[in-house]
Amino acid sequence: MENHRCGKSSFSFQEMPVIAGWASVAGKKESEGPLKQYYDVAEKDTYFGQKTWEQAERHMQELAIETLLKKTGKTKTDINLVFSGDLLNQCIGSSFTLRNAGLPHLGLYGACSTMAESLLLSAMAVGGGFAENAIALTSSHFASSERQYRFPLGYGGQRTPTAQWTVTGSGAALVCAAGKGPRIRSCTIGTVVDLGITDANNMGAAMAPAALETIRTHFSDTGTSADDYDLIITGDLGQIGKELLLSMAQKEGLNLGGKIADCGCLVFDRMKQDVHAGGSGCGCSAITLCGYLLNKISCGKLKRVLFCGTGALLSPTSSQQGLAIPGVCHAVSIIGG
Amino acid sequence: MENHRCGKSSFSFQEMPVIAGWASVAGKKESEGPLKQYYDVAEKDTYFGQKTWEQAERHMQELAIETLLKKTGKTKTDINLVFSGDLLNQCIGSSFTLRNAGLPHLGLYGACSTMAESLLLSAMAVGGGFAENAIALTSSHFASSERQYRFPLGYGGQRTPTAQWTVTGSGAALVCAAGKGPRIRSCTIGTVVDLGITDANNMGAAMAPAALETIRTHFSDTGTSADDYDLIITGDLGQIGKELLLSMAQKEGLNLGGKIADCGCLVFDRMKQDVHAGGSGCGCSAITLCGYLLNKISCGKLKRVLFCGTGALLSPTSSQQGLAIPGVCHAVSIIGG
Numbered sequence: 001m002e003n004h005r006c007g008k009s010s011f012s013f014q015e016m017p018v019i020a021g022w023a024s025v026a027g028k029k030e031s032e033g034p035l036k037q038y039y040d041v042a043e044k045d046t047y048f049g050q051k052t053w054e055q056a057e058r059h060m061q062e063l064a065i066e067t068l069l070k071k072t073g074k075t076k077t078d079i080n081l082v083f084s085g086d087l088l089n090q091c092i093g094s095s096f097t098l099r100n101a102g103l104p105h106l107g108l109y110g111a112c113s114t115m116a117e118s119l120l121l122s123a124m125a126v127g128g129g130f131a132e133n134a135i136a137l138t139s140s141h142f143a144s145s146e147r148q149y150r151f152p153l154g155y156g157g158q159r160t161p162t163a164q165w166t167v168t169g170s171g172a173a174l175v176c177a178a179g180k181g182p183r184i185r186s187c188t189i190g191t192v193v194d195l196g197i198t199d200a201n202n203m204g205a206a207m208a209p210a211a212l213e214t215i216r217t218h219f220s221d222t223g224t225s226a227d228d229y230d231l232i233i234t235g236d237l238g239q240i241g242k243e244l245l246l247s248m249a250q251k252e253g254l255n256l257g258g259k260i261a262d263c264g265c266l267v268f269d270r271m272k273q274d275v276h277a278g279g280s281g282c283g284c285s286a287i288t289l290c291g292y293l294l295n296k297i298s299c300g301k302l303k304r305v306l307f308c309g310t311g312a313l314l315s316p317t318s319s320q321q322g323l324a325i326p327g328v329c330h331a332v333s334i335i336g337g
Numbered sequence: 338m339e340n341h342r343c344g345k346s347s348f349s350f351q352e353m354p355v356i357a358g359w360a361s362v363a364g365k366k367e368s369e370g371p372l373k374q375y376y377d378v379a380e381k382d383t384y385f386g387q388k389t390w391e392q393a394e395r396h397m398q399e400l401a402i403e404t405l406l407k408k409t410g411k412t413k414t415d416i417n418l419v420f421s422g423d424l425l426n427q428c429i430g431s432s433f434t435l436r437n438a439g440l441p442h443l444g445l446y447g448a449c450s451t452m453a454e455s456l457l458l459s460a461m462a463v464g465g466g467f468a469e470n471a472i473a474l475t476s477s478h479f480a481s482s483e484r485q486y487r488f489p490l491g492y493g494g495q496r497t498p499t500a501q502w503t504v505t506g507s508g509a510a511l512v513c514a515a516g517k518g519p520r521i522r523s524c525t526i527g528t529v530v531d532l533g534i535t536d537a538n539n540m541g542a543a544m545a546p547a548a549l550e551t552i553r554t555h556f557s558d559t560g561t562s563a564d565d566y567d568l569i570i571t572g573d574l575g576q577i578g579k580e581l582l583l584s585m586a587q588k589e590g591l592n593l594g595g596k597i598a599d600c601g602c603l604v605f606d607r608m609k610q611d612v613h614a615g616g617s618g619c620g621c622s623a624i625t626l627c628g629y630l631l632n633k634i635s636c637g638k639l640k641r642v643l644f645c646g647t648g649a650l651l652s653p654t655s656s657q658q659g660l661a662i663p664g665v666c667h668a669v670s671i672i673g674g
Contacts, residue, residue, distance in 0.1 A: 002466055003465055003466035003467055004466055005417065005466070005467060005468060005469065008441070009417075009418075009441040011466075011467040011468070051658075052658055054654055054655070054658065055658070080342065080346075081346075081526060085444075085446055087427075088652065088654070089426040089427070089652045089653070089654060090424075090426070090446065090448065090650065090651065090652035090655075091446045091650075092650070092651075092652045092654065092655045094446075095529055095650035095663050095665075096650075096655065096660065096663065098528070098529040098663075099529040099530070099531040099650075099663040100529065100530065100531050100663075101528070101529065102528055103528060104345070104346040104526035104527065104528055105526070105527070105528060105529055105665065106445070106447070106454060106457075106458065106526060106667075107422075107445060107446040107447045107448075107454070107650075107665075108443070108444060108445055108446060109422055109427065109428040109431075109444040109445060109446040110443070110444045111427065111444075117443060117444070120443075121443065121458070124461060124462060124465060124467050125461060125465075127465065127467075128340055128461055128462075128464065128465020128466065128467065129339055129340035129341055129342070129348075129465065130340055130341075130342060130348040130461050130464075130465065131342060131348070132342065148654075189418060189441035189442070189443060190441065190442070191435070191438070191439055191440060191441055191442060192432055192435040192436040192437065192438065192442055193436070193437065194436040194437050313427065313428075313429070313432035313433075313436075313444075314427065314429075315425065315426045315427035315429045316426070317391055317425070317426060317429065317485075318391070318427075318429045318433065321388075321389055321391065321392070323433065326432050326433065326435075326436040326437075328432075328442065328444075330443075
């Protein structure tokens with residue numbers, strides 16, 4: 001059997017790539033949340049000891065790589081390739097993390113879907129024989145995101161009920177050709193879906209149609225159904241987007257078998273932590289995957305997970321010009337090692 | 338023989354992916370330049386009939402895809418995957434091009450190296466058996482870039498002698514598993530190199546060290562030298578960056594055999610077109626590759642080309658915070674079909 005395309009947008013592997021290690025770095029609010037026991041690094045200082053929030057984000061990524069290398073007993077020279085991206089304009093979180101690190105780097109932009117996109121591409125590089133290993137990496141920071149996408153924090157703007165709270169955190173996963181650990185069974189690449197949502201404070205609604213489209217395509221391409229998964233977890237739809245996904249699926253008669261969870265709903269306690277609709281940002285699915293999920297898969301509590309990274313592909317410029325918010329979702333099927 | 342890694346950062350293919358088609362869309366200034374006879378679409382209206390420059394950029398990408406499909410006799414449903422990115426914040430040129438197009442899409446950020454990055458990843462996807470074909474796509478627009486990175490155009494700022502002129506254009510290439518056309522022999526993934534250049538008006542100097550590093554690595558990884566190429570062409574170092582590359586190579590004793598050319602120097606007539614150090618932007622290497630270079634390779638005038646996309650990974654935020662400009666360069670070795 002060789003690597004092969006399945007259906008329209010999916011592919012599987014001759015030999016399933018292995019997620020040999022993972023690491024998560026979480027900010028203060030995140031490390032007070034429901035998943036606090038799963039993070040490798042928890043930091044109370046929003047600046048992570050740096051001068052600016054953007055540099056804090058860079059430092060989180062550095063910490064994630066460092067922790068990943070320590071946990072897997074590797075050094076930088078063992079690493080073939082890093083796929084990474086973030087939310088900052090021109091992805092400076094990722095570029096500055098990798099500068100002068102001597103690590104071959106391919107930069108991505110998939111908004112909050114970047115953890116899934118980088119994992120999928122790492123699997124492609126390793127599964128295709130182009131690299132022995134690859135790191136999938138991403139981050140987001142509440143403060144750098146707020147001032148870039150919305151208002152300066154000092155402005156103290158009132159947040160709408162549909163707004164989500166950008167996660168301060170970074171996650172890194174090491175994908176290898178062989179070894180022990182959760183394995184990547186198949187991947188589905190998403191299309192960009194835009195149903196006309198223009199409210200930049202309701203990104204869950206903008207991303208939900210893309211999540212539905214990718215889950216449906218994944219089932220059809222790979223001949224699976226909700227029954228084949230213990231958990232189908234979306235990136236960061238939040239409460240509003242998750243409810244919308246469930247209601248759209250029901251309308252279409254797509255059976256999700258009660259298996260849906262969402263990283264944006266798991267990462268914070270919505271009642272106690274005042275995050276309105278839930279968590280968001282590249283870091284949201286990154287720390288949920290590289291903290292909670294891979295640990296649960298590794299210890300056998302979860303056996304078959306469909307990890308669906310969702311992204312809202314807006315920019316302040318496109319919003320100011322009155323355009324709607326396109327969404328995208330990439331899915332990675334992960335099974336116990 | 339299987340796909341395989343060579344050396345530190347390179348890989349080659351069991352069966353070389355084929356560049357089965359290419360298309361280029363050029364703006365007014367570009368279509369008055371030295372390569373004017375090679376572009377498929379030349380447009381005099383800077384807005385490309387749209388309301389904003391950002392939407393003009395989206396439209397250029399749409400035209401590039403449309404022209405590529407027409408030239409190759411394909412329809413959208415034949416296409417498995419699109420790798421694309423651009424310079425706009427959150428890559429909205431690419432995301433809005435792909436919205437509701439039904440095409441599986443993976444977004445990239447490699448600054449002006451994006452044409453090489455998207456070509457390299459398309460080759461990986463096709464060469465690894467994960468897609469039958471993939472489109473590599475990118476664009477840039479002078480007006481949308483200037484206002485985002487530097488000053489509003491209406492301000493009429495004086496440009497420095499080292500400044501480069503962002504190309505208005507888009508290029509698309511179709512990479513297939515089989516067929517006729519130039520073939521991709523090997524690829525080298527760059528590392529992020531930062532030697533401390535802080536002048537955002539001298540990007541050639543910021544990118545030259547990355548170009549040197551990648552060319553050296555490519556030679557060493559693949560066991561080739563300048564003798565094995567008819568042309569080694571960098572993305573958009575411009576005149577200053579090109580001279581710097583040549584002088585650094587000489588100092589290090591790296592023989593480039595007089596084979597170096599630069600897309601930023603070819604795309605404009607520096608004397609007649611008032612572009613100072615030359616062209617730049619994702620569109621620069623995109624239209625030079627998908628206009629001039631692939632035509633020359635296709636008709637046998639060039640047989641062995643090392644295409645080295647260069648990118649300056651700065652953002653206005655990183656510059657305003659006093660940080661230097663990291664550079665990256667990815668190389669794709671292309672041979673006659």
